[in-house]
Amino acid sequence: MYNSPLLGSILLVVIALSAWASWRSFKNQKYTFAIGLIVLIGLLLKVYMSSDLFLHPWDERYHALVAKNMLNHPLVPTLFDKPILEYDYKMWTYNHIWLHKQPVPLWGIMSSLAVFGVNSFAVRLPSILLTSLGTIISYRFGKQLFSRRVGLFAAVFYATNGLILEISSGRVATDHIDIFFLFFIQLAIYLGWEFAQRKSLFLNILCGIAIGLAVLSKWLPALIVLPIWGAFLLYSKRFSFKEILAHGLVLCAAIAAVVLPWQLYIHSEFPLEAAWESTFNSKHVFETLDVSVQPWYYHFTMLRINYGELIYLPLIWFAYKTIRKRTNWKYWALFIWIAVPYIFFSIVMTKMQGYTVFAAPAVFLVLALFIDFLIRFRKRFNYRWVPILGVVALIALPIRFTIERAKPFQTVNSPDWQNDITELSDQINQQEKVVVFNVNRPIELMFHSNCTAYNTIPSSEKMQALIVEGYTVYVNQESDLELEEIQTIWYPSLTE
Secondary structure, three states: EEOOHHHHHHHHHHHHHHHHHHHHHHOOOHHHHHHHHHHHHHHHHEEEEEOOOOOOOOOHHHHHHHOOOOOOOOOOOOEEEEEEEOOOOOOOOOOEEEEOHHHHHHHHHHHHHHHHHOOOOHHHHHHHHHHHHHHHHHHHHHHHOOOOHHHHHHHHHHHHHHHHHHHHHHOOOHHHHHHHHHHHHHHHHHHHHHHHHHHHHHHHHHHHHHHHHHHHHHHHHHHHHHHHHHHHHHHHHOOOOOHHHHHHHHHHHHHHHHHHHHHHEEEEEEHHHHHHHHHHHHHHHHHOOOOOOOOOOHHHHHHHHHHHHHHHHHHHHHHHHHHHOOOOOHHHHHHHHHHHHHHHHHHOOOOHHHHHHHHHHHHHHHHHHHHHHHHHHHHHOOOHHHHHHHHHHHHHHHHHHHHHOOOOOOOOOOOHHHHHHHHHHHHHHHOOOOOEEEEOOOHHHHHHHHEEEEEEEOOOHHHHEEEOOOOOOEEEEEOOOOOOOEEEOHHHOOOO
């Protein structure tokens, strides 16, 4: 057992006390301590939700295994590190060279595994750290754009958002890839704002590097930073047209310097796989891949689940203010940050909730700005209880979904298959050149052990050939094989 109602109850009490202490500290102008407590709240939630001892069945297990394999060859991402059976390089769940995702998140997970060992928590630790830094950036960004109170509320929403917590803990699809993407997008936009205020060439280059790292996390949607960067420069009124053009070229040069080497490398070293993955990425726009068909308004529907049912009110309010303040480029920057991803991914045929999570910091800022508006102008309402109720609901509704996702009152045990994988790994890790057939979770088994595993059973001739090559061959739950050299094992949960 790794989670229990008692532990979950203690967690909620600690979080409630920390939230109260943070607000009191903020009121007493102890801003650093207040935001530190908010970061702590997010950290506790992420650690709690990441403490399960098994890899999750969607994308996380693949990212974890590729990162583990990259410990031995960082520039050669592989899924089946030493493939024994034939494979189709077009099947990202069953191939050898694995270019299905860009390398930066995999390198991040690989580094964590190198320091903390090969285990599921080490896989999630980079996401935990990046989202903690993202909470701090949310506060600083909100403070600089609007006010300390807006920054504080934006940080609260970031630290406690249920979707970000689930993605950080690997519980839902796209997992750590989207967290790296979210972080570098947010960092790039923040650096773009700082550059617009300080007119520092160094900050502009750092912004370009951050955009490049975002591209190497989840490809070209990272270029959304460019129009936001331009809006910030227009808002500052410190740049002539020629200066904007010159600094834009510097920014693009920095992006290219980060992005191009990897692209040239993989197209040179792995041309078939690289060409296929480029084609496969574009197919997401025109075809529904790996998920069920969703209506065009899917992402707009998910807004209420990820940010609370009342989120449409502050978004409509902000859109009205942005259109009304036609030349306020600060507002237009946030509007672009939200509108472009939601419109674009509504057109794209493949729809997953994580696709728009990189717009979350902007949504949090709009939500915080609307709450600040209700607090500042509450006396203008004929019924004073209306803005108070609105503030409570805007905060409470997202937190309700967070509690539902964290499941603090449930007892959670490691599944039987994880226990069997642990036992089997202890058995086969003492040997070299091991292959295991007929296991339903070959990816997880290869992550926790030094074997090659498949969920199929090859011909007897193939297994005999492997034995001749020096392999120790295991077949799970197969008693009718008439081969004395082949060891038969029985782990029922690994064939279900």
